[in-house]
Amino acid sequence: YDAFGELPAADDNASGVAGLIELAALLGKASLPLRVELVAYTLEEPKTIDGDGLFRTVGGSAVHAEFLKERGVQVRLMLSLEMIGYFSNAEGSQGYPSRIFRLFYPSPGNFLMVVGRLQDGVLARQVKKAMRSASPLPVYSLNAPASLEGIDWSDHYSYWKRDYPALMITDTALNRNREYHKAGDTADRLDFTRMAMVVQGVYAAVLQSAEDGSKESTVSEAAKYFSPDYITARTRFRQAVEKAGGRYYAIPLDAKGPANGDLTIDVGWIGSDHPKWVLLHSSGLHGVEGFAGSAIQFDLPDSVPKLPEETALVFAHVLNPYGMAWLRRFNENNVDLNRNFIGDGKYSGAPEAYPKLDWFLNPQRPPSSDFFLLKAGWLIVRYGYNALKQAIAGGQYEYPRGLFFGGKQLQPGPVKYQEFLAQRLSSAEQIAAIDVHTGLGSYGEDTLLVEQRNYIAAREVFGERVAPLSPENSPAYQTSGSIDTMLPRVFPKAKISFVCQEFGTYSAVKVLHALREENRWHHYGAGTPDHPTTQKLKEAFSPNDVSWKRSVLARGQELFHQAVELLLSEQEQMNGEAKSLEPRARR
Template sequence: MAGAAYFSSDYPEARRRFAEAAERAGARLTSYGHPERGPNGEELAADVAWLGPEDAGRVLVSLSGTHGVEGFCGSGVQVGWFDSGLAAEQDAGTAYMAVHAINPHGFAWLRRVTEDNVDLNRNFVDFAASLPDNPGYDELAEALCPPTWDDATIAATRGVLRAYAEEHGPSGLQAAVTNGQYVHADGIFFGGTAPTWSHLTLKRIFQRHLARAERVAVIDYHTGLGPRGHGERICPAAPDAPVLGRVRDWYGEDFTCPALGTSSATEIRGFNVIGMEEALPGVELTAVALEYGTLPTEEVKLALRADNWLHLHGDMTSAKGGAIKDQIREAFYQDADDWKEMIWERALETQRLALAGLAG
């Protein structure tokens, strides 16, 4: 079966196909039900499939849907890993854990954020301490998320963003917009004021299923950044972190690190690996995000801004609402066979290298 065939068209189909593929492969399923419902009243859940010995010392983890609508990508890889028979490549002492749709609300509603408008990958901060500030975002907040959304508003706000980039550079604009902010609850890249349901559930899953592991490799699937179809292996670690040595041993020089200035991503606050490490003290954790490009960055950010406006001020049942949902879907899921094949081939290579790294 070609890799493109493993990908689904919506959340209910993705969830069903994941469960069926896992069961055919002999994996054990556990579901963590979400308190809210999908757009058609469907149940939402983060589903976990475990293949291999329960007490495995080495575990390969694949994670989909950290950013909701980006879940199509990781879900397709997870279905393919089970249905292709490739999961059998793991040795007897290694288990595979697939976490499907850790942000199921965002996946089902075609949103990057959680049900409370929180970017899950900015939500793992210490909420008992002073939260990080982002003066750049504060300056741009009104332009990024205006109360109206039409051609004139889009053109005017683009002018504000370009002026900021001229003064601070393109990387300065990207950092201001995407690093994370904790003040504007109705804005984009909002990190929240408390742990979200998905935050707590991710920690619960890691604590429950990986308590006996000694070495864990994580591949967290993302889309929307970089050249179309290219899978950038991003290690969100400090420049002197030991994990960078392991990542280099496993993947050679085919990885990037925001802290080293080698990534298309900037350094962000509150990323989910922080929560994984907190859930697994003493475990050797080697995590990368596998980030696939879709559209040019400006178009992706425009789709995010449009979706934010729609859920605050618009009507999702209107023609304009439908067009915006098509726009954000295209920004994070290229429903084209060539794109899906690139996703699958890069994922296959990365997961095989991770398995070899775990065993080595």
């Protein structure tokens, strides 16, 4: 195949084609995370018909690489099996284009060479490493300037020319095989044992590269959704809403972010201005938890179906922007906003055991190592895990610098958000709400927390992920002043269903420890967001881990789409019933 003239061409290049066929047999049985193409290129020989120019313009690899480039296909790696069949154990059998190579490479021609340009160094070493691990065949790599003679004498040239990463796998051709491009390049001079090792090596390198490539693309994919900070998240959200043809409203807050940056609750709006049917999706009520919710919201506006009349999808992006910007769970007044929506204005009291736990939860000193785990363990034994959880996290209104402080009045952000909803959604008759949180439950999995009265119905639709908002049989605890209590007060006539989507991160004890240390830093240290306690808090609520992020995105988007479908199908049903009633009414 692709022989030089009428010559036998066993090493150049029947050996490469044989390797390709063997690779096909191996790869055909493997499960590959990326697309792998095996291609036999014609017209690689420069002087087949009319010299050098042919290969570089209409050779198989030139046509193929151009085809890929035109379509914007990303190529992670191209491997060119140049010649892979000729080996010799004799001293001095290996020739080199320059004597300097003898310092670095062996004298017998018993090895294989991976060749790349200077900028392909990392890839070449990865391929070399994978090949070495797969067989005892010695493999070396060479990264040289593209100007070195011979370095671009094969199909990888076409990929280099189009800025694709490519490497040549070679037995070094004319530097070793004296019958190169001669009548003596016959099959009996090939070393089939070592050729098989080359194939095993290339096979391992392809698997490795495909796996690395799929990981990298997931990393960048997840990074696209998970913003590094509040400002980036907000910018992306606004752009996404605009791209989807929606409107957004920025509700300004007096509190400021780092570098005196402005803070807003952003509301994206798709569909009717005076909707009867509403899906309300909110994020970041707990500040630092907003990285997950914001990532989920990132492309929801652009992924919704065409909506019927009188329907709106409303996205509330980061309800506690101060917390997300400063990497705190609480707001500018140290208030836990999911304990702040108190209906009767009674902002007082605390769970019975909270005063007895104050010394443990809120030491009035900067962060230090003080046997937290030991104390926590002792308290769990003494009070019981669920009772302790309830006492700590249920919400308190007496310790303004303590954890889970619900405030002494409705906070500025919630006041404005509530006003906004009351005004803009006054026509709403049916509201389905999803509020996204993190830090509770199993790592990377979500729990859908619903009120007891909706538990059975929600479980029928969403399955075992559903848990009631009560501490005995769920990872949650009963809280006072949580946001779900606000909606029925603002919309007393509407039918409301509320889901708190909680994504698990680390153990409750670890999350509590992170909250406690960061709170000490905030009140009794410098409170700057670059401190390890702050970074640990971010990790506790938004793990920097691709698999966690992927799971959050998948489950978050899925729940939203399920809720949209549910809302639309209910709507259809009700409209259908209304229509079937009409004729009777006329009669």
